[in-house]
Amino acid sequence: DNIDSENYSHTRSFLRESSVILLFLLGLIFTIILLVLVGFYCRDSWKRGRIFKNRSTDADYLINGLYL
Structure with a gap:
């Protein structure tokens, strides 16, 4: 009975360690x-020269909830 409980504890610990490693790898x-x-996205924007420009030069933009 002691061997079964020790084996169960080892299996549970292994599953916990495996799940931690799996979640880390997925992240x-x-x-x-x-x-x-x-x-x-930055490379494409850089080629078009718009990465640091103000985007409010578009045809319509939002000010105080109103489209102008």
Whole structure:
């Protein structure tokens, strides 16, 4: 009975460690994908020369809840 309980505790600990590693890897992959997407957006915006310009020069923009 003691061996079964020790084996169960070891399995539970292994599952907890595995889930922590899995969640860490999923978070890391998500962060890398997000950084790549932001990098592509900035690169495209940089080519068009609009990355640091004010975007209020568009045809219509919002001021105090009214479209002008």
